[in-house]
Amino acid sequence: MTHLVLRSLKKSFGNKSVIDGLDLQVNEGDMVCLIGASGSGKSTLLRCINLLEPIDDGFIELDGQDISDPERDPQPVRQRIGLVFQSFNLFPHMTAEENVMLAPRRIKRLSRDQLRPAITALFNRFGLSEHMQHYPDQLSGGQQQRVAIIRALAMQPEIMLFDEITSALDPELVGEVLDVLRQLKSQGMTMVMATHEMGFAREVADKVCFLCEGRILEQGPPEALFGNPQQPRTKAFLSAVL
Amino acid sequence: MTVARAAPGRTRREIHEARARKRGIVIASLSTLLVVGAIMLLVPLAPGWEAVQKSFFNGEVFLKTFPKLLQAFLLDVAIFAWCAPLIAVWALVIALCRDVRNPALYPLRLFAILYTDIFRGVPVVLVVYLIGFGVPGLGLPRPWNSPYIWGSLALILTYSAYVAEIYRSGIESIHASQRAAALSLGLSKSDTMRFVVLPQALRRVVPANMNMFIALQKDVALLSFIGPVEVLRQAGVFKSLLANFTPYVVAAIIFLCVTIPATRYADYLITKQNRARS
Numbered sequence: 001m002t003h004l005v006l007r008s009l010k011k012s013f014g015n016k017s018v019i020d021g022l023d024l025q026v027n028e029g030d031m032v033c034l035i036g037a038s039g040s041g042k043s044t045l046l047r048c049i050n051l052l053e054p055i056d057d058g059f060i061e062l063d064g065q066d067i068s069d070p071e072r073d074p075q076p077v078r079q080r081i082g083l084v085f086q087s088f089n090l091f092p093h094m095t096a097e098e099n100v101m102l103a104p105r106r107i108k109r110l111s112r113d114q115l116r117p118a119i120t121a122l123f124n125r126f127g128l129s130e131h132m133q134h135y136p137d138q139l140s141g142g143q144q145q146r147v148a149i150i151r152a153l154a155m156q157p158e159i160m161l162f163d164e165i166t167s168a169l170d171p172e173l174v175g176e177v178l179d180v181l182r183q184l185k186s187q188g189m190t191m192v193m194a195t196h197e198m199g200f201a202r203e204v205a206d207k208v209c210f211l212c213e214g215r216i217l218e219q220g221p222p223e224a225l226f227g228n229p230q231q232p233r234t235k236a237f238l239s240a241v242l
Numbered sequence: 243m244t245v246a247r248a249a250p251g252r253t254r255r256e257i258h259e260a261r262a263r264k265r266g267i268v269i270a271s272l273s274t275l276l277v278v279g280a281i282m283l284l285v286p287l288a289p290g291w292e293a294v295q296k297s298f299f300n301g302e303v304f305l306k307t308f309p310k311l312l313q314a315f316l317l318d319v320a321i322f323a324w325c326a327p328l329i330a331v332w333a334l335v336i337a338l339c340r341d342v343r344n345p346a347l348y349p350l351r352l353f354a355i356l357y358t359d360i361f362r363g364v365p366v367v368l369v370v371y372l373i374g375f376g377v378p379g380l381g382l383p384r385p386w387n388s389p390y391i392w393g394s395l396a397l398i399l400t401y402s403a404y405v406a407e408i409y410r411s412g413i414e415s416i417h418a419s420q421r422a423a424a425l426s427l428g429l430s431k432s433d434t435m436r437f438v439v440l441p442q443a444l445r446r447v448v449p450a451n452m453n454m455f456i457a458l459q460k461d462v463a464l465l466s467f468i469g470p471v472e473v474l475r476q477a478g479v480f481k482s483l484l485a486n487f488t489p490y491v492v493a494a495i496i497f498l499c500v501t502i503p504a505t506r507y508a509d510y511l512i513t514k515q516n517r518a519r520s
Binding site for chain 2: 047052076102107152
């Protein structure tokens with residue numbers, strides 16, 4: 001079943017076009033990886049889906065419902081779509097637990113005591129139970145990024161977006177974050193991920209999209225896209241990074 | 243020639259630094275002694291020194307007026323103590339009004355802009371005069387004609403304009419990614435401000451605000467122009483009574499006893515913050 005549909009999406013900053021008539025379908029439970037050079041529009045695309053960046057034209061449909069109507073309040077939509085950033089963006093003045101609890105407390109009006117069992121379970125699941133009371137600057141990059149993922153998951157989103165979430169990490173910390181994604185995948189979470197981790201994309205993705213100049217130039221299952229790319233630019237990109 | 247022998251647990255670099263430090267202390271002490279000695283020798287040679295010493299640095303007058311002036315200074319502290327929290331709150335209201343983006347609330351924004359422009363553009367002493375003399379002139383009944391109320395209000399209005407700008411600079415210094423992270427979770431704009439941006443911004447502007455509040459403590463003395471007998475006014479009374487300026491020196495020393503430690507503390511906070519951020 002298709003879960004998220006983007007139709008002729010357009011977004012420009014000033015007169016620089018970043019997303020230029022992009023179409024994409026994401027099926028329920030699928031992991032879609034966006035690859036492409038820096039500046040190809042991967043991050044902007046994810047921010048547009050979460051409505052952090054208003055789109056100029058086109059449609060975004062979630063569960064068959066147009067969520068991109070500029071007249072509508074984006075806030076309820078954002079609650080249904082989790083976004084994790086490259087630079088973690090944890091709130092530095094709050095403990096890990098407070099970071100995770102803030103949104104459910106304010107939006108779902110749940111008390112800390114009501115939230116604690118579910119949130120403790122999330123921390124346990126991702127191996128962070130000892131770090132709930134730590135502040136972000138007391139955590140390693142990998143731990144911070146996992147807290148950021150938990151923070152997004154705590155709102156029980158229907159779909160998760162990941163914006164190069166391992167790019168700011170030391171190589172030895174990448175694995176622990178990717179493990180979290182494998183877990184989410186096995187639980188059937190729908191995910192869209194911008195990444196430079198080609199090995200991971202090949203292993204886990206259901207679909208890989210090659211972005212170029214704000215459009216999807218080529219897409220397909222990872223074996224096809226990595227094994228037998230059709231477009232010369234895809235070939236050039238892959239031979240440069242692999 | 244002595245060869246630096248490595249003492250146990252000390253590197254050659256450490257030995258060198260310890261020596262350089264010692265040398266630095268000796269040189270600094272010597273040059274300070276030299277300058278202070280020269281001043282102490284030369285200033286008394288000035289023709290008017292004796293007169294100045296008698297009217298500004300009179301030990302007898304100092305001892306006689308000090309207790310009363312210290313008592314008067316308590317009034318300065320009290321005025322400061324009730325003004326400071328009101329400034330902290332009112333300035334926050336102004337700062338938040340300036341960031342209002344809702345078109346229906348535009349008048350609030352306009353008000354905040356005019357407010358900061360006006361009160362930052364007028365000398366404090368003028369505001370003290372205008373409000374301190376102007377409002378009681380309306381013939382309000384007691385206690386509403388008290389110069390304490392209207393003088394304090396003048397300070398609160400003026401200082402809030404400056405502190406509001408400090409708050410705003412703090413709010414703007416919070417990186418956009420923090421706002422994005424909060425919004426992406428579905429938090430409202432006001433919750434984002436209240437729980438994510440403001441707590442970080444307020445912490446960041448503590449040192450800058452410290453400096454504002456040190457200035458406020460000094461400017462409380464301006465209220466002496468409209469009536470309250472605080473330390474400056476009391477020193478003026480003593481000056482007339484004893485025909486001697488020493489009470490002013492006493493008042494200055496009392497102020498310094500409070501403001502120097504406070505400035506040092508603010509500097510310490512700034513250094514600490516800079517170190518944390520670099």
